[in-house]
Amino acid sequence: MRNLFKIAIRNLIRYKRRTLLTASLITIGVVFVLVFVSISGSFKAMITGQITDSMMGHLQLHRKGYVASIDNLPLNLNMKQAAYQKIAQILRSNKHVETFSPRLKFGGMFSNFTETTNIRLNGIDPEAEFKTAPLFPSRIMEGKPTLARGEILIPALLAKGMKVKPGDPVVVVATNADGSVNGKQFIVSGILESATGPGGRDGYVHIEDAAEVLRMTETEVSEVAVRLKDFSQLAAVVRQLKGTVMEEVNKQGQPMFEVHSWEDLSPFFNIARMIDVMTFFIRIMLIAIVIISIMNVMIMAVYERIREIGTIAAIGTLPGKIRSMFIIEGFCMGVVGAIIGVLIGILIIGIVNLIGISFDFGQQKGLLLTAKLSFFDLLFVPVIVIVVAVAASLQPAIKASKMEPIEALRHV
Amino acid sequence: MALITAVNIYKDYQTEDVIVHALQGLDFEIDPASFVSFVGPSGSGKTTLLNLIGCLDKPSTGKLTVAGFDVAPLSRKESAAFRGKNLGFIFQDFNMIPVLTVYENIEYPLIMVQNIEPSERRERIVKMLDAVGMADQRNKYPQQISGGQKQRVAIARALVTNPVLVLADEPTANLDSQTAYTVIGLMKKMRDELGTTFIFSTHDTKIVGEAEVIYRLVDGELAGKEVKGGSAHA
Structure with missing residues (x-):
């Protein structure tokens, strides 16, 4: 040779x-x-x-049918607290899941007392959200990288258009699930850099404040963002979770939840x-x-x-x-x-x-x-x-x- | 026992329109350790016959036995193996491998064909280089040596595998007459030393005289056989 x-x-x-x-x-x-x-x-x-790290998480769970209507942010397709607890239980028992964050999404009117515009808002548990989307705090361009009760994080374009800066008071008005309207005053705690993709220009409030604005007796959840320990396991975990949540059915015997990876939800895919x-x-x-x-x-x-x-x-x-x-x-x-x-x-x-x-x-x-x-x-x-x-x-x-x-x- | 036995050998070629009868009913025997020449004009069938004996081609009809083997039924691969084991070739154009040195050209069949151990290989090559007088040129490439030297290397390459038979088709055609005599003399010397049978073809009348047995070919037929010290007609 x-x-x-x-x-x-x-x-x-x-x-x-x-x-x-x-x-x-x-x-x-x-x-x-x-x-x-x-x-x-x-x-x-x-x-x-x-x-995934600044906004979406690796995958998301919703009530069945929510994603199809996600542009309307339908309050009637939120998960009740009991349903969310089932999801939380499933996620906690999954060894691949590092952490997860419940979100309550809704649309409303945003006012700086002189002008009013519409806004999409996410009610979040800051601690869980910052763990699930670890780059989220880095998107806060101005203000403090935290979110307390009574505070709101608003997207940069909105802040610029409405001439609002951290520390300013603003009002959020939203229509509740029963059709009535409610408003709440917030203090702008920070300005968020826009991100590409769905939710990239949303504002954020504390999930309890969101429930309060929407006059919910118990906090409902629109979506659960999930972060995995190993991103490369995404497809396998999605498959696994789909199998698990399919077992959760409503009274009509239909599946209650749906699972989507970031690939299903982001046009960047x-x-x-x-x-x-x-x-x-x-x-x-x-x-x-x-x-x-x-x-x-x-x-x-x-x-x-x-x-x-x-x-x-x-x-x-x-x-x-x-x-x-x-x-x-x-x-x-x-x-x-x-x-x-x-x-x-x-x-x-x-x-x-x-x-x-x-x-x-x-x-x-x-x-x-x-x-x-x-x-x-x-x-x-x-x-x-x-x-x-x-x-x-x-x-x-x-x-x-x-x-x-x-x-x-x-x-x- | 004869080294080569040819019985009623015919070789036909089909060209586009006509059939060429290159060899027509040849019968002969060649003894071991003989120094044989096939002579004749161009187109007489010398090269065709050497190709048959060298297992490079097959007779159309007839039986040809070389070193005890009926060579006609051998497959392509078997023919190659037979040539590698039993035959040595010397070509008119020397046919050295240009990327190998003189030493490596001689070494080539020992490695690629016979798979000989390195120590034995070295011993055989050195012996051959000395025998053909090319020891001092061993590291030169073919393009750095003369035609006569190339043919010496070709002789060494043909003999290094210890073949029973060496076939040389017009080995002196590209050499001047002085060098041609030297090359034929060297072939004869090697035959004397090693006992290898040499068969060469030529149309050079001066060189023919060096052969001990001369077969004359005319139009594919054996026209005569001459043995040094006597003559016999086929």
């Missing part, structure tokens, strides 16, 4: 320029894929993290999927580059060395060894291109991180991109390149091994 490698490498060196060109093409392809995968993957992970599709096609392009370049070189190599093939076949080299000789040439080119590509790719990613690329996403400004490469990609991309390089060498190698020595020796 060592000798097959020796001959293959010397044959590659024999056509230096061609080998260099092909290996460079593979290298450029590998670099491009790694940098793209790294940056797009990091962008995706970062935005996903922003959405479609962008994430698009990034995945683009990554897939970029990989396909790399495979095409490797196939075409290696196959081209190997076909030329076989054609140029027909007499040599005839000679080694005549002196008794078995067809399998002749085949191996050419496959190893393709393999070596793939290995060299892939290794150099990985090294340059890592270097470029390091430079990208050193420079520090920042970008805006929706209302979120100056997000700093930290490009990362997973071990999987670092291994997968070169392995694919090498496998494809070997596959691309197969046809020319088989052709070489099937040559009749007598005809090959006659070749001019």
